[in-house]
Amino acid sequence: MxxxxxxxxxxxxxxxxxxxxxxxxxxxxxxxxxxxxxxxxxxxxxxxxxxxxxxxxxxxxxxxxxxxxxxxxxxxxxxxxxxxxxxxxxxxxxxxxxxxxxxxxxxxxxxxxxxxxxxxxxxxxxxxxxxxxxxxxxxxxKLFLPGIMKLKRLVDSGFFGEILSVRMEFGYWVFEGDWQPGQRPSWNYRKEDGGGIIVDMFAHWRYVLDNLFGNVQSVSCLGATHIPKRWDELGEPYTCTADDAAYATFELEGGIIVQANSSWTVRVNRDDLLTIQVDGTEGSAVAGLRDCKVQHRVNTPKPVWNPDIENPFDFMDQWEEVPTNDVLDxxxxxxxxxxxxxxxxxxxxxxxLLEGAKGTQLSDLGLKSWEERRWIDIPELTIGGASHGEKVKVTKS
CATH class of the missing domain: 3.40.50.720 (NAD(P)-binding Rossmann-like Domain)
Known part of the structure; x- marks a missing residue:
């Protein structure tokens, strides 16, 4: 030793x-x-x-x-x-x-x-x-967050049956910096300094989706700069040149549809700063950063649309917590x-680094989708050439 x-x-x-x-x-x-x-x-x-x-x-x-x-x-x-x-x-x-x-x-x-x-x-x-x-x-x-690891365990166990769709909500309100200091650095809101929520978060969404549900095959994205003016760390005002919110749809292999909202201009009314809902033929789950709850098909309620009566269901009470069976660091x-x-x-x-490049690719194509207002397919990446789609295979160590 x-x-x-x-x-x-x-x-x-x-x-x-x-x-x-x-x-x-x-x-x-x-x-x-x-x-x-x-x-x-x-x-x-x-x-x-x-x-x-x-x-x-x-x-x-x-x-x-x-x-x-x-x-x-x-x-x-x-x-x-x-x-x-x-x-x-x-x-x-x-x-x-x-x-x-x-x-x-x-x-x-x-x-x-x-x-x-x-x-x-x-x-x-x-x-x-x-x-x-x-x-x-x-x-x-994020692959090592307790909530995501519990979600991965459900996927691997076949709990969902056929996975149909995924809904992701991420974000919180980042103060503008005038009357309360912002929680994020000012460069995040300047495109020329590498800022923007698409550049920041789509790199995360790529590896989460690829590793849990299947490779991302296409993207449709609409970005926005909702707050055009903020104040920096010295209290000086500046113009925001990068997106602070993104509303995206991804199509994964196997036909799974993902809707992902990412925003630094949203006030949180959900269980966590990130929630991922997965719906399948046999069951559903909602995961946060640490917790995960499930609803199997046999426990699924049968609501009927009727706006003329009080809601008879406590929907939030009809989910079960996935236990924390491991000590997670x-x-x-x-x-x-x-x-x-x-x-x-x-x-x-x-x-x-090739996996990291896939995240940058999704950010790039998300920005392109926003600019051109269209769906964009995502080519395979290799390190045999400098372009997106060059099919030169390399064995990775």
């Missing part, structure tokens, strides 16, 4: 997601639990170096969490052979350039999504990583542990 120290260059960890989910709740938590134990008893211990542009933020973050390495010089970090993983949670417009540099330096790649600002650039990153022979992965955290941390095992022990990790 031995300890295996794994150096990780963590770029962009001073941002909200980088600090909370990837540093504190993942890498710091893994270090506090004593590392990741392999089947033979060896222990992987992550050894991060925090990288960013703000020296004061980096120093403060490192001191607060017992990390003794930080730097504002990415090139110097990439030259250190003991740091074998490069992680990127910067803003989208900065990500691809630094991932290219890390691949050239021979680092294994793990990054947030979207992996780039266009599908062509995302495919290029996947191709470069493949040609360089470096392992790579993309954060697909933070989804970001779980995926970090899987990636570390993939790097050290060559365990399976299917969520690579």
């Amino acid at each position: 031995s300890n295996i120290n794994v150096g990780i260059i963590m770029n962009g960890v001073t941002g909200r997601m980088g600090t909370n989910q990837h540093l504190i709740r993942s890498i710091v938590a893994i270090r506090k639990q004593g590392g990741v134990t392999l089947p033979n008893g060896d222990v992987i211990m992550p050894n991060p170096i925090l990288v960013g542009r703000n020296e004061n933020k980096l120093r403060s973050l490192a001191e607060e969490h017992g990390i003794n390495r930080w730097s504002t010089d990415l090139d110097t970090c990439l030259s250190n052979s003991e740091d074998i993983i490069y992680f990127d949670s910067q803003t989208t417009v900065r990500r691809a350039k630094d991932i290219r540099k890390a691949i050239k330096a021979g680092k294994h790649i793990y990054c947030e999504k979207p992996t780039a600002t266009s599908v062509e650039e995302s495919l290029e990153l996947a191709r470069l990583a493949y040609e360089a022979g470096v392992k790579n992965g993309v954060v697909q955290d 933070n989804g970001f941390k779980v995926q970090w542990e899987l990636f570390l095992k993939h790097i050290v022990n060559d365990e399976s990790f299917p969520w690579d």
Whole structure:
């Protein structure tokens, strides 16, 4: 039994997601639990170096969490052979350039999504990583949410019979920033900075739908910028150039129809910030971030439309909770542990840069559908060429 120290260059960890989910709740938590134990008893211990542009933020973050390495010089970090993983949670417009540099330096790649600002650039990153022979992965955290894992268990068990449709509602009210600070950074609402809810959320919807129900085959999307003016972190007004809501329909293989509403301009009147309702011939389910409830065909009520009487049904009371049979950890941390095992022990990790490119592709085609006001089919992606539909097969490691 031995300890295996794994150096990780963590770029962009001073941002909200980088600090909370990837540093504190993942890498710091893994270090506090004593590392990741392999089947033979060896222990992987992550050894991060925090990288960013703000020296004061980096120093403060490192001191607060017992990390003794930080730097504002990415090139110097990439030259250190003991740091074998490069992680990127910067803003989208900065990500691809630094991932290219890390691949050239021979680092294994793990990054947030979207992996780039266009599908062509995302495919290029996947191709470069493949040609360089470096392992790579993309954060697909929602697959590890307790509610989604319960939903996946239902799908795998055949609970639904034939799945007919899926309805997804996501979002909440993000304050404009004038009389209350906004909960999201201002760049989210500027297209030129990589903002927009289609770019942000369709990358998530792609891997959720592909992994749970079947590959997405076509999209129809209508975006909107409902709030044209917001106030930034300094209290200065700015014009919103990116979409803050998207109303989409996806068609999946097997004929499953998905309706997905995504909005930062909606007030929540549902069980959770994200709810996914699945309807099938044998039963239905509604999953949130942590919980999932079901209604089998034998327990389905038989309502009749009659607006002249009080509703005789308590519809919300006619669902059963799916039990939490497993102890489920933070989804970001779980995926970090899987990636570390993939790097050290060559365990399976299917969520690579090509999978990440599929998310960018859906965002791109969603925006195109909105612009052209039409349905768009989604071609197969490969890393044999730079275009959407080039059919050059590559065996992925």
